[in-house]
Amino acid sequence: MQSLLERGRAYLTPGAASSQKANGAGDDGFFSTAKAETALFPKTDAAVDGDECLHDCETCTITYPRKFDVDESDKLYGHVSGWDTHLIVGTGKTDWVRDVAHEKGSVMEALEKHSLLQYERAEGRGRAKLRLSASNLPTGSDHSDVDMDDGSNCFLLPSWLLIEHVQPAEVVDLVAEVVAPSVTNKTLVRPTTTSVNDAATPSSASSLSPPPSSSPSPQTPPAHLPAPNTRFLTRTRPIPHSALILMCSHRTRDARCGQSAPLLRAEFERHLRPLGLYRDLHDERPGGVGIYFINHVGGHKYSANVIIYRKRGREYNEAVQGIWLARVRPADCENIVRYTILQGKLVKPESQLRGGFDRERGLLSW
Structure with a gap:
């Protein structure tokens, strides 16, 4: 059985398809729809990956309430609407009004008001769909040492950007200056330059930990930062984590999500901590895995819904993969950490x- 060390190293090595796809130029035309689940993400193989569980069942003490019923019969794959970019807006809350666009005075309300969930991409690249999520990501005031209006801290994916102190009045400029020029889920990714020493770091979770000199120099800002003449330049920086776990906690929409999210967070923490990968809401150490609650994503009858974004190692500065799982239970968390977060397997x-x-690899489920 492969050790966790060896499986973690696999996370550092681009797949065989990268040499065929990474040098492509442009968007969309290089992408195709994966017709089956295992065509998009590989399934674990016991002969290669070892046992699916490393613990006795008695150690899994976190369970859902007895009446936590979900649909187990529907086919899930291929039935979600696609999106191009994902904006996650910090509210500091874990539950919201039924429609987050009705949160008074919020960035979500402003985006809906200005009809910005469909937007024109920069440089004539066509229209794109913005997926919008409210989150328990701390608000701007929670991260600020200066006296200013709160605003909202936002994550932009797949660009892997954190935009700080966004005000509702700024959303038109935010979309035009930051979102529209950014990469999308249909932009082929190219690895950034890494040294041989970085790729060979002998650590079980090395792929999710930054190299010693990982901080960008002031002369070389990270890719996809807004143009220097925009108001957002000094408020934009890379998300500090190497992977993100997003879980629906929208109790107002469905009680099951309010029940499942805190239980899953506790179980993910239990498996991430021994690897040195757990990051709480205020932990901005580079690397590791950030866990955030978001609002309604659709399909509550398949609770719990979990969306995972992976950078796939140090050679990438952006999200390479987005993986939307459903019917996730606490007993699944160990394998999601061991295989999905570390290796991109299911x-x-x-x-x-x-x-x-x-x-x-240029693949989508839609």
Whole structure:
């Protein structure tokens, strides 16, 4: 059985398809729809990956309430609407009004008001769909040492950007100056330059930990930062984490999500901490895995819904993969950490994968 060390190293090595796809130029035309779950993300193989569980069942003490019922019969894969970019807006809350666009005075309300969930991409690249999520990501005031209006801290994916102190009045400029020029889920990804020493770091979770000199120099800002003449330049920086776990906690829409999200977070923490990968809401150490609650994503009858964004190692500065899982239970968290977060593999693709993308291989589920 491969050790966790060896499996973690696999996360550093681009797949075989990268040499064929990484040098492509442009968007969309290079992408195709993966017709089956395992065509998009590989399924684990016991002969290669080892046992699916490393613990006795007695150690899994976190379970859902007895009446936590979900649909187990519907086919999940291929039935979610695609999106191009994902804006996650910090509200500091774990539950919201039924429609987050009705949160008074919020960035979400402003985006809806200005009809910005469909937008024109920069440089004539056509229209794109913005997926909008409210989140428990701390608000701007929670991260600020200066006296200013709160605003909202936002994540932009797949660009892997954190935009700080966004005000509702700024959303038109935010979309025009930051979102529209950014990469999308249909932009082929190219690895950034890494040294041989970085790629060979002998650590079980080395792929999710930054190299010693990982901080960008002031002379070389990270890719996809807004143009220097925009108001957002000094408020934009890379998301500090190497992977993100997003879970629906929208109790107002469905009580099951309010029940499942905190239980899953506790179980993910239990498996991430021994690897040195757990990051709480205020932990901005580079690397590791950030866990955030978001609002309604659709398909509550398939709770719990979990969306994972992976950078896939140090050679990438952007999200390479987005993986949308459903029917996730606490007992699944160990394997999601061991296989999905560290390696991009799935243990139960036929029953849990709703959709996603792989920008390195040029594949989408939609």
